Every structure is written in structure tokens, then in C-alpha cells.
Amino acid sequence: MMSTSPIAPAGAGVSAADTRPSLTVLSGFWPAATYAVARALLAADPALLLVRHDLADVGTGSVHRVVRDGASVLEDVRIDLAHGCVSCTLRQDVLSTLARLARSRPDRDLVLMLPEVVEPETVAAACVHCLVDGAPISTLLRVDSCTTVVDAEHLLDALASTDDLKTLGIHAAADDDRALADVVVRQIEYADTLVLWGQSREGPYDTGRLSVLLDRMSPWAAQVHVDDDIVDAGALSRQLRDTRRHRPDTPRVLARGLEGRVLGTHEPYPDCGVVSAVFRARRPFHPGRLKDRLERINAEAVRSRGHLWLASQPETVVAWDFAGGGLGLGSLGRWLTVLPDAHWNAVPDQRRLAAALDWDPYYGDRHQHLVFIGLDLDPAELHRTLAGCLLTDAELADGEDVWRTYDDPFAGCFPLADLDPGHTRTNSEGVPS
Missing domain, CATH: 3.40.50.300 (P-loop containing nucleotide triphosphate hydrolases)
Structure with missing residues (x-):
């Protein structure tokens, strides 16, 4: 074959x-x-x-x-x-x-x-x-x-x-x-x-x-x-x-989505029991709700990967890397929307082009892009769980100054000085170990 x-x-x-x-x-x-x-x-x-x-x-x-x-x-x-x-x-x-x-x-x-x-x-x-x-x-x-x-x-x-x-x-x-x-x-x-x-x-x-x-x-x-x-x-x-x-x-697989490349395919109907679900959203995740649901999110996944943004850390592109029962979270650098103009020339052309094609007047290039692959995975339930971690309308209206004050179990995990796409290993609860 x-x-x-x-x-x-x-x-x-x-x-x-x-x-x-x-x-x-x-x-x-x-x-x-x-x-x-x-x-x-x-x-x-x-x-x-x-x-x-x-x-x-x-x-x-x-x-x-x-x-x-x-x-x-x-x-x-x-x-x-x-x-x-x-x-x-x-x-x-x-x-x-x-x-x-x-x-x-x-x-x-x-x-x-x-x-x-x-x-x-x-x-x-x-x-x-x-x-x-x-x-x-x-x-x-x-x-x-x-x-x-x-x-x-x-x-x-x-x-x-x-x-x-x-x-x-x-x-x-x-x-x-x-x-x-x-x-x-x-x-x-x-x-x-x-x-x-x-x-x-x-x-x-x-x-x-x-x-x-x-x-x-x-x-x-x-x-x-x-x-x-x-x-x-x-x-x-x-x-x-x-x-x-x-x-x-x-690029490295975790950076593929930032460059507008295929990160995974959305195949919600099982083929030999295999399901692949892509989750995309503009709103940021609430750090507390995301942490509380990490185990449930990956419960049926064989593999999940991608990038996300947290309301409490709005400058940081957070890498998501799950395999073998362990979740890795780390920094992929800064979102382009927070970069000074003089720094844009250091960004790969493919990423600048992808950001321009998908630019939002309010969020800029910030977005969620995650892929989950599993056996007998329930894509609808997964989507509901992830959507429940996003900010509500009322929280969104509070703005970034309030978001930064949220209790953040991920505080200090993604230093922006470290732009290497390597990741911080976490335990099954998502707490860095």
C-alpha cells in the first residue's frame, strides 16, 4: 500500500x-x-x-x-x-x-x-x-x-x-x-x-x-x-x-500551525476507531479552568499537539505536546501582535504571511490551534470541554488588565527569554515537574 x-x-x-x-x-x-x-x-x-x-x-x-x-x-x-x-x-x-x-x-x-x-x-x-x-x-x-x-x-x-x-x-x-x-x-x-x-x-x-x-x-x-x-x-x-x-x-511540528501549515486533519467520524479532532478558537483560555480539566481533555488521546494562549499570559505562544500520558507545555515565543515592528523581520516569512491572512482586529494573530488523535475519542465532548475553558463574554469584556490578575497555575512556566520550542514536562495534572 x-x-x-x-x-x-x-x-x-x-x-x-x-x-x-x-x-x-x-x-x-x-x-x-x-x-x-x-x-x-x-x-x-x-x-x-x-x-x-x-x-x-x-x-x-x-x-x-x-x-x-x-x-x-x-x-x-x-x-x-x-x-x-x-x-x-x-x-x-x-x-x-x-x-x-x-x-x-x-x-x-x-x-x-x-x-x-x-x-x-x-x-x-x-x-x-x-x-x-x-x-x-x-x-x-x-x-x-x-x-x-x-x-x-x-x-x-x-x-x-x-x-x-x-x-x-x-x-x-x-x-x-x-x-x-x-x-x-x-x-x-x-x-x-x-x-x-x-x-x-x-x-x-x-x-x-x-x-x-x-x-x-x-x-x-x-x-x-x-x-x-x-x-x-x-x-x-x-x-x-x-x-x-x-x-x-x-518547521518543528509544534510550530507548524503558526506558519499556516497543516497541523492535523479534522476527521471526527471514526475510521477503524481512529478519530482526529481539530480545535480552533480566538478567545483565550482561562488558566484555572484549563488546568482543572487537563486530565479530562487528554483522557482519550493517544497524541495531542499544537499551541494556545492564556488570558493571564497574553504575550506568550504556549506549546502543547502530549504523548505517552504526559503533557509538555512550553514557550514558542511571542505572538506577533505584541512584537515591536522592528522585531518582525526576525520572524519567518511563512509565519508573517499566515498571521496576515488570519489577522483579527481585536486578537491580532492570537488563537487556539490544537489537534487530538485517539481511539474511540468523542470529538463533541472534547470540544465542549475545551470551549468551557475559554473566557466567557463577561470575562472577555473585562480586558487584559483584569486577565493578568487571574490566579495562574502556569505562572513562570513559559519564560519569554527562552524562545526554544522545547517544552516543560508536566505530570498528569498539568503541574510542571
């Missing part, structure tokens, strides 16, 4: 005459499935170069790098951890290795298989912003696609997991506090191509449900389903390689 999103048409923005080696980035939390896809690509094109890093010996302070083609292993090297950090080590070694291979073998395309705890966005950002010998690696190769492989047998368990990487003993650094569900969600949502590998142990209906769930979580991605009992390597290679789907200018 194959579907290509019209949001990101294959081949757009890249010249067909581009002769740089192409790079396919493979990520996924289940290495066996990810490596199976990599082996299928090698079987279809034995000249392809596969680069992968094995973390089995990370406990002893080293990472194992293997480079191979379809016939043999070309490199087998152990690398000492830099500063005890897997991410730092990979960033340094991946870029230098890709650059070296692109220079020495310019006629051979590459596949980079990431370890299970690495998010593809970090690698894609490094390819754009980090220099190798004084130049970005994009001068030597082009990132063709970022493909995430999802194991059908384990996906739902991972999305529902409350474990963190430290508990599982697979954290990338001493300060790596990420949750398992967060990693899986980010791998899925950053991808331009998703491979659903294998079958659900519950049968064909449940496998179809997983496909719908992935489509709701990442509607901008193409999706391929591979039956692991019968793998057509040639067909899979044609579906995954030379697609030119990667868009390096794509």
Missing part, C-alpha cells in the same frame, strides 16, 4: 539534473524492522552504501560504526564516546563519514540508519547547519528523504508507554530525560515517509487501524505498508528512494 500526501509532492523544489549522491535517512525505535528495510534496499541496489551505528557497547564508552554495500563490509570501526554523549559522538562521526563517502564514492548513493534513540530532525538540522571542512554537507550530497520505520506489532504499546529512556537503560546522555513515547512520536511526525512494517498481532483489522493512526499523526507523510513475510525489495526501493520528499525548511 502506498499513498503520497499532496502537501509535499514528490520531487518539488529539486532539480532533476542534481548529480550529488542522495541520502536516505532511516530511523525507527525497533532496530530489527529498520535494519530489515535497510537490507531490502541493499538487495535492490548492491552499490548502495549503508552507514549504521551500533550502540550495543555504549556502556563501555564506545559506538560501533559499520559501512557496507550489498556485497561486503567496507568499514568496521569503534569510536570513543565524545564527552560521554551518544548524540555528540554521532553528530561528529555521521557528518564526517557521510562527507568522506560522498567525496570518495560520488557515484554511489547512501543510506544512513540511525540508532533507535536518535530523532531524525537532529540529523537533518546538522546537515543544514553544521559545517564539514568549512562547508555544509549539502554541498556534497542531498537528503532525499527521512523515512521512519514503525513496527506494527509494538506501535500502540510504545505510544501508550510511560517509560523514559533512562528507566530502559537506553538514554543517549546523562541528561537525556526523554520519554519513550516522545521519541517514537517525533520520529513519526518528522518523517516525510513512513514504513509500517509487518502485521499487528491482533489481525488485519488492527493493522489497518495502525495505518489510519499513522496517517492522522503524520498526514504530510507518504505511507508504505510492508508485509514482513513477503518483501519485494525492488518495489520497496522504488517507493523509498529517489523520492525527493525531504523539505529542509519544514
Whole structure:
């Protein structure tokens, strides 16, 4: 099964005459499935170069790098951890290795298989912003696609997991506090191509449900389903390689709505039990009522994301990031309506355009934009709960000076000096922990 999103048409923005080696980035939390896809690509094109890093010996302070083609292993090297950090080590070694291979073998395309705890966005950002010998690696190769492989047998368990990487003993650094569900969600949502590998142990209906769930979580991605009992390597290679789907200018998923991009699709009628509901509103949320209803709001959600504004903090774009039973709230910076004119030039063009098209004389660009995805989720009840958190007509008439005096359980959680879209982790009650 194959579907290509019209949001990101294959081949757009890249010249067909581009002769740089192409790079396919493979990520996924289940290495066996990810490596199976990599082996299928090698079987279809034995000249392809596969680069992968094995973390089995990370406990002893080293990472194992293997480079191979379809016939043999070309490199087998152990690398000492830099500063005890897997991410730092990979960033340094991946870029230098890709650059070296692109220079020495310019006629051979590459596949980079990431370890299970690495998010593809970090690698894609490094390819754009980090220099190798004084130049970005994009001068030597082009990132063709970022493909995430999802194991059908384990996906739902991972999305529902409350474990963190430290508990599982697979954290990338001493300060790596990420949750398992967060990693899986980010791998899925950053991808331009998703491979659903294998079958659900519950049968064909449940496998179809997983496909719908992935489509709701990442509607901008193409999706391929591979039956692991019968793998057509040639067909899979044609579906995954030379697609030119990667868009390096794509914002982080939590910022998509601010730039007028699709954040999620409103599909209120269940498809295999999967519901996707989009909530949009102009009025601000009352901080107390929102806090009191956070647990009810996310009770049926597998995933929710987006941005909002609180009456008590009218300058701040608040990020909303829920997965694995935990809600993350953080700062996405300031609303444009409160920015001095001189600061507008620092804002991405796409965001300024989206704000101008949706500008309100009273609210400016401030609005609520949240997406909820779940199994058997009740979109009408969810909408009523969220609408009940908005300011009433009487509260709205009081104005911002009164709104700022509200008791605010989120006070101090979203410092405007921190414009990084990272988020503050909260517990199930929504209180920062």
C-alpha cells in the first residue's frame, strides 16, 4: 500500500539534473524492522552504501560504526564516546563519514540508519547547519528523504508507554530525560515517509487501524505498508528512494500551525476507531479552568499537539505536546501582535504571511490551534470541554488588565527569554515537574 500526501509532492523544489549522491535517512525505535528495510534496499541496489551505528557497547564508552554495500563490509570501526554523549559522538562521526563517502564514492548513493534513540530532525538540522571542512554537507550530497520505520506489532504499546529512556537503560546522555513515547512520536511526525512494517498481532483489522493512526499523526507523510513475510525489495526501493520528499525548511511540528501549515486533519467520524479532532478558537483560555480539566481533555488521546494562549499570559505562544500520558507545555515565543515592528523581520516569512491572512482586529494573530488523535475519542465532548475553558463574554469584556490578575497555575512556566520550542514536562495534572 502506498499513498503520497499532496502537501509535499514528490520531487518539488529539486532539480532533476542534481548529480550529488542522495541520502536516505532511516530511523525507527525497533532496530530489527529498520535494519530489515535497510537490507531490502541493499538487495535492490548492491552499490548502495549503508552507514549504521551500533550502540550495543555504549556502556563501555564506545559506538560501533559499520559501512557496507550489498556485497561486503567496507568499514568496521569503534569510536570513543565524545564527552560521554551518544548524540555528540554521532553528530561528529555521521557528518564526517557521510562527507568522506560522498567525496570518495560520488557515484554511489547512501543510506544512513540511525540508532533507535536518535530523532531524525537532529540529523537533518546538522546537515543544514553544521559545517564539514568549512562547508555544509549539502554541498556534497542531498537528503532525499527521512523515512521512519514503525513496527506494527509494538506501535500502540510504545505510544501508550510511560517509560523514559533512562528507566530502559537506553538514554543517549546523562541528561537525556526523554520519554519513550516522545521519541517514537517525533520520529513519526518528522518523517516525510513512513514504513509500517509487518502485521499487528491482533489481525488485519488492527493493522489497518495502525495505518489510519499513522496517517492522522503524520498526514504530510507518504505511507508504505510492508508485509514482513513477503518483501519485494525492488518495489520497496522504488517507493523509498529517489523520492525527493525531504523539505529542509519544514518547521518543528509544534510550530507548524503558526506558519499556516497543516497541523492535523479534522476527521471526527471514526475510521477503524481512529478519530482526529481539530480545535480552533480566538478567545483565550482561562488558566484555572484549563488546568482543572487537563486530565479530562487528554483522557482519550493517544497524541495531542499544537499551541494556545492564556488570558493571564497574553504575550506568550504556549506549546502543547502530549504523548505517552504526559503533557509538555512550553514557550514558542511571542505572538506577533505584541512584537515591536522592528522585531518582525526576525520572524519567518511563512509565519508573517499566515498571521496576515488570519489577522483579527481585536486578537491580532492570537488563537487556539490544537489537534487530538485517539481511539474511540468523542470529538463533541472534547470540544465542549475545551470551549468551557475559554473566557466567557463577561470575562472577555473585562480586558487584559483584569486577565493578568487571574490566579495562574502556569505562572513562570513559559519564560519569554527562552524562545526554544522545547517544552516543560508536566505530570498528569498539568503541574510542571
